[in-house]
Structure formats: structure tokens, C-alpha cells
Amino acid sequence: MSDVLAPFLDAIEKADSATSLSDAVQDLADAGLVESIPHLIEALSYNNPGAAVAAVNGLVTLGTPAVSPLLEQLDLNNYTARAWAIRALASIGDPRGLLTLLGAATADISMSVRRAAARGLGNMQWPQFPPQLLEIAQTEALEALLFVAQQDEEWIVRYAAVVGLEALALATQAGSGLRRSQIQQQLAGMTHEEASVSVKARVWQAQQYLKEAIPQAEASRQVEQSSLTSTDWEQILARLYNRKLKERTVLSAGDPQHYRELLSVGTLQEP
Amino acid sequence: MSDLPDIRDEGQLTIETAIANLQGEDLGLRVYAAWWLGRFRVNTDSAIQVLIAALLDEDDRTEAGGYPLRRNAARALGKLADRQAVAPLIQVLSCTDFYVREAAAKALESLGDPAAIPQLLGLLRGEIAGTLPALEPPQLEQPFDALIEALGTLAAVDAIPDIQPFLDHAVPRVQYATARALYQLTPEPEVARQYGDQLIAALSNQDLQLRRTVLADLGAIGYLPAAEAIAETLAENSLKLIALKGLLERELAGTPGPDLSAGAKRVMALMDALL
Numbered sequence: 001m002s003d004v005l006a007p008f009l010d011a012i013e014k015a016d017s018a019t020s021l022s023d024a025v026q027d028l029a030d031a032g033l034v035e036s037i038p039h040l041i042e043a044l045s046y047n048n049p050g051a052a053v054a055a056v057n058g059l060v061t062l063g064t065p066a067v068s069p070l071l072e073q074l075d076l077n078n079y080t081a082r083a084w085a086i087r088a089l090a091s092i093g094d095p096r097g098l099l100t101l102l103g104a105a106t107a108d109i110s111m112s113v114r115r116a117a118a119r120g121l122g123n124m125q126w127p128q129f130p131p132q133l134l135e136i137a138q139t140e141a142l143e144a145l146l147f148v149a150q151q152d153e154e155w156i157v158r159y160a161a162v163v164g165l166e167a168l169a170l171a172t173q174a175g176s177g178l179r180r181s182q183i184q185q186q187l188a189g190m191t192h193e194e195a196s197v198s199v200k201a202r203v204w205q206a207q208q209y210l211k212e213a214i215p216q217a218e219a220s221r222q223v224e225q226s227s228l229t230s231t232d233w234e235q236i237l238a239r240l241y242n243r244k245l246k247e248r249t250v251l252s253a254g255d256p257q258h259y260r261e262l263l264s265v266g267t268l269q270e271p
Numbered sequence: 272m273s274d275l276p277d278i279r280d281e282g283q284l285t286i287e288t289a290i291a292n293l294q295g296e297d298l299g300l301r302v303y304a305a306w307w308l309g310r311f312r313v314n315t316d317s318a319i320q321v322l323i324a325a326l327l328d329e330d331d332r333t334e335a336g337g338y339p340l341r342r343n344a345a346r347a348l349g350k351l352a353d354r355q356a357v358a359p360l361i362q363v364l365s366c367t368d369f370y371v372r373e374a375a376a377k378a379l380e381s382l383g384d385p386a387a388i389p390q391l392l393g394l395l396r397g398e399i400a401g402t403l404p405a406l407e408p409p410q411l412e413q414p415f416d417a418l419i420e421a422l423g424t425l426a427a428v429d430a431i432p433d434i435q436p437f438l439d440h441a442v443p444r445v446q447y448a449t450a451r452a453l454y455q456l457t458p459e460p461e462v463a464r465q466y467g468d469q470l471i472a473a474l475s476n477q478d479l480q481l482r483r484t485v486l487a488d489l490g491a492i493g494y495l496p497a498a499e500a501i502a503e504t505l506a507e508n509s510l511k512l513i514a515l516k517g518l519l520e521r522e523l524a525g526t527p528g529p530d531l532s533a534g535a536k537r538v539m540a541l542m543d544a545l546l
Contacts, residue, residue, distance in 0.1 A: 018479060022505065049479070050505040080507075087508075112509050119546040156512055160546045197523055198516045204529040205539055 005035055012039070022050030029058025037066050041073045044088075045081035052084045059088040067094040074100070083112035090120025095128050098137060102144050105161075111154040118148050118160035122167030135176070141168060142179050146186055155196035162187070162199060166206040170213055184210070286313050293321045298331045302340050309347025322348050323359045335406060341371045349378025357384045364390045369405040373414035380421035388427045391418050395433055409442055416448035420491075423452025431456055444484050447473055451488040467494040474504045482506050490514035493521025495534050502541040515542050 008028040015021035025043045028036050036058070043055040059066040070089055075081040086104050089097040097120070104117035121141040129137050145168065149161035169183040187203050187210075194200045284292075284307055292304040305325055308318050325344035333339060341363060348356040360375045360382070372394065379387040393399050395418045404410045419437060422430045434456070437449040447470060454466040473485045474497075482504055489497045490513055501514045519538045526532040531539075 019477065049507055053505070083508075112507075115509075115546055119543075155516075156509070156546075159542070163543050163546060191529070198519050201519060201523055201528055201531060201535055202539055202542075204531060205536065207529075208531075 004031075004033060005039070008036065009039060012043075018048055018050065021046065021048055022054060025051040025058075026054040029054045029061075032058070032061060034062060034065050037062060037069050038073070040066075041069060041085065044084040045075055045078050047080065052080075056084050056088045056091070060091040063092050064094060067092060067096050071096065071100060079108075079110035079113060082108070083110060083116055086113050086120065087116040090116050090123055093120065093123050093125040095124065095137070098124060098141070102140060105148055105164075106144050111152075111157050114148065114152060114154070114157045115160040118145060118157060118164045120164070121145055122164030122171070124171075126171045138168065138172060138176070138179060142182065146182070149186060149190065155199050158194070158196070159199045159202050162190070162202045162206055166209060169206075169210050180214070286315065286318065289313070290317055290321050293325060298340070301325070301328075302331060302343050305340060305343035305347050309343075309350040312350060314351040314353055319348070319351060319353045319355055322351070323356060326359050326363050336403070337368045337406075338366065338371050341366065341368065342374045345371060345374035345378050349374070349381045352382065354382065354384060357382055357386055361387050361390045364394055365399050365402065367401060367403045369403060369411070369414060372402065373417045376414055376417040376421045380417070380424045383425065385425050385427070388422065388425055388430070391421050391425075392427065392430050392433060394418055395422070395430070411442065411445075415440065415442075415445045419445070419448045419452045423448075423455040424491075426456065428456050428458075443473070443476065443478075443481050447481075447485050447488050451492055454492050454494065464496070467492065467496060470494065471497045471500045474500050479506065483510055486510050486514040490517030493517045495522065495538070498534075498538050498541055502545060508545045512542055512545055515545075 005028075008024070008031060011024040011027060012021065015024045025040070025046075025048075028043075029040060040055040040058050040062075043051045046052070059070065066088065070085050074085055086101070086108075090101060101117045101120045101124075104113050105121055106114075108114050108117065121144055124137070124141065126134060126138065141164075145161050145164045149158055149165060152158050152161065165183045165186060169180050172179045172183075184207075187207050190203045191200060191207075194203060284304070286308075289304040289307050292300040293308070295301060305322060307313075308322060322344045325340050326348075328338065328340045328344070331338060331340040345360060345363060348360060357379065360379050363371055363375045364379075364387075366372055366375070376391060376394075379391070390399075394402070394413050395415065397412065402413065404412050405414070415437060419434055422434060431453070434449055434452055437445055438453070440446050440449070450466040450469045450473075454463050454470075457463040457466065467489075470485055470489050470492075471494075474482055474489075476482050476485065483506055486501060486504060486506060487510070489501060495518055498515065498518055501511050501518075504511060515538050519535055519542070522532050522535040522538065526535065528535075
């Protein structure tokens, strides 16, 4: 393993300028090796934006195998590195990242972290969620995004929440019109109440986009659903999670058990 | 009182204690109070008056002869948008302390009063006697970048011939401030564009700190053709987003919505990808 990585790590070690360091990380990312994941994550804390961009892109391309290491190596002491890592998790959209993104969007002290997480909450790989958990997961994401859009004091975080809400409105499944109308209500309110003209512009853009895109998304989704219902495994999963869902109704939203269910989705999905 | 923002601060400073501290004996508390009043946008008349008085403070001196309290008072007054501060700030543009002059020039830029133009121009021309250079290298004689940026923002078109030579200044940050001001001051769009393009070229500077400066300059002038180059600059996404916000707001000033210009949509698409 280290044989394959050795030349890349050597180049990173020997880099003597910001540019050569960033180039060396780019080469490591371009190699697309699963073994490089911990090293790419380490590159997020070099305090070198070029290296960080290269590392994030590399991690996002590697996708699923990068998720656990990213969650484990999340740097609580370095907010710049944490923002890049959250950005990678947000772009991958793996369900295992949901809990982290929910916490980061609503409570992280760094606005770059909250910003990246808010965008990520709209960008989850929703089709990977089994149907019953999808409902819970999207409701949680919606609540967090509404909170951020209304309460965050930084314009860029509210801007990211609008982007997240737009994506969530499109992803939201047929039959959950309630969530979609909550999003549209929030956007309508922001056209009056939002203080930043830039955020307001993004709200107008989202309203316009949703008006055009929702009917199309609706049409394409119906085709997808009909092919899905014919599969046996989905019914089995549905029964399995239906049971879990009933357990959930007795737990309050703040109960850790409630989140543990969401987290278990990713593990179950892995082959 | 009721129209002031809800102020929460761990130091438990209140508006009254901050104003009292600013007039008190403790030099540390005074310099902090001046910063605090600006930070929390306390624009009551009594706050403005004590800050203006602090511009002429003689008690708080550094070993090198600097005036830390005057610097903070000038910075605070720049944030409080009260025209009463214009004349006193013009007066301290001739202070011996380089950093007081720099803070005063920036404050006058944000107060936006063209009355400051003659004195800013006087400093730029080296006509004001008794000023000391900056302490740190390259020990500039005057805060040229702050003076030039202020003249640009204050639309001092008559200053163009005095500003122009600074395009070749040895210090890159001064060159960029000059390109930024000339962009704002030049009436012919095709001529102005060359200054904007000069800033775009500067985004690929090897020095990260300079790239950050240029991002701020492009955001300040809202130069739309720079949008893609800003998005691709090797710098923190936060700074690129702030620069793009400057471009977006310039577009929105022309087309205020809810229908958005193609330029505004283009900038937002780039911003979305940087979140």
C-alpha cells in the first residue's frame, strides 16, 4: 500500500512553497487511490487553500469510502479544516453524514462550517434512504434549514440555507406536499423580511427555479417510482423500517435514539 | 435607546460604562471602549462626541510616538455614519502617526463626504509636513492605498492625474488600490475595463495575502467580468463569496428584482458552487 503512495507522500513532504504543496496534493488526489484518503483529509489542515480544494475534490470523487474517515477525523480544533471536511461530506451526500451536517448547520461556531453544512442538508443522496426513514430524514433536514434561514446572523449561512431549501423542495417526494409548501412559505416570507439583498436575490432565484422545475421533477419521478415498487427487496425493507418508525413515535425529537436510527441507515445500505 | 441593537457582550460593557471608560484614567479601558463603540455601532450623540474628543488624545502614546486611542477612535467613527465626524477626521489626516492617518482615510471613505478630498489629495502629493512613515517595511511615507481608495470611492475625478503614477508603485497592494480607484473614476467604460482586467490578472499573484487583497478590491468595485476568475482563485471560499457578493449587489443595484439580470444569475451560480 505504502509503495503506491510513497512517491506522492514524498512530494508532499518535500514541497517547499505553497504552490508546490498544492500541486503535490493535487497529484495525490488525481491518483484516485482509496489508500490516499487519510492523507487527503490531513491536507485539509495545511492552511493552504489550493491544497484543500484539491483534497476536497479528490475526497468527493472517491465518495463513499471517504465518508467514515471524514467523520472520524473531523477536526474539532481547527475550524478551517473542519469547514473543508464538512464541504466534502456535503458534496458526497452520504446518509451517514446527515447527523453531523444537522449539528454543524445549526450549532457550529464557525460560519464557514455552518454554510457548508446547510448546503449539504439539501444535497443528501436521498434515494439511498429507505422510504420510511426518508420521511424522518427530510423532516429533520427541513427543520434545521428553516431554523438556519430564519435565525443565523450571517448572510452567507442564510444564503446557503436558501440553496439547501431549494434542493430539498425538489428532492422531496410526491405525497409530501406539506414539506414543499413549508419551503415555499419560508421563501415567500424571506422576500419581505430578509435583510441582505444578496440573500433576497437568491430567494427570488429559488422561487423562480422551483416554479419551473417542480412539475418536471414530478413527471420524471413517477416513472422511477413505478419501477421501484415491483421489487421484492423494497417491501422487505419497508416492513423492517416500519417497525423502527413505530418505535420512533414515542421518542422525542431530541432523543439520541432518534438520531441513531438515521445513522444506522448508511451502515445497512452498505453491500 | 430603544432603536439601538440588542447588545450582548461577555465583558458586560454597557453603552454608559463604555462612554465613561473612554473618558476615564485607565488607558487600556479607553482604547477598548473606543473599539467597542464602533463594533456595536453605538451611534448616540454622546458616543460620537467622546470619540471625536479621543481623536485629539495626548495621553495614550506608544514608545515610537504612536497614538493607539486616536487610531481606534477613527476606526470607530468610520463605522458610525455620523457626518459630525467628517471635519475632525479631516483634521487628523495630518497626524504624525501613519496609522492614525490610515484609519482616518478609511473612515472618511466610508463616511462618503467629498469634503475630505482636498486633504486626502494633499497627503497623496506629499504637501503636508511633519508626518512620520509607517513603522513596518516597506515603511511607506503615506498610507497610499487607503488614500487612493478613498479618493476613488469619493469620486474625486480631478485626482486622476495624481493617482495614475501609483499604477507603477513598487508595493503591489498600492498598485491594486490604484487600479481599483481608476476603474471607479474613469468615465469611459472601455478604458475603465482595462483597470478591472488588471485586477483580474493580479488574482493569479503568487502571494496569498495579495490575492486576498485583490479579491476585496474586485468586490468593492463590483466588476462583473471578474466573476469566473474570482471563483477560481486559490483563496478561502469565504473571501471569494464576499467578493462575489460585491458583484451581485452591483448587478442588483441596476436590476433590483424580483426579476434578475443574467449577470446576477451567473454570479449566484458561482456562489452556490463555493458554499
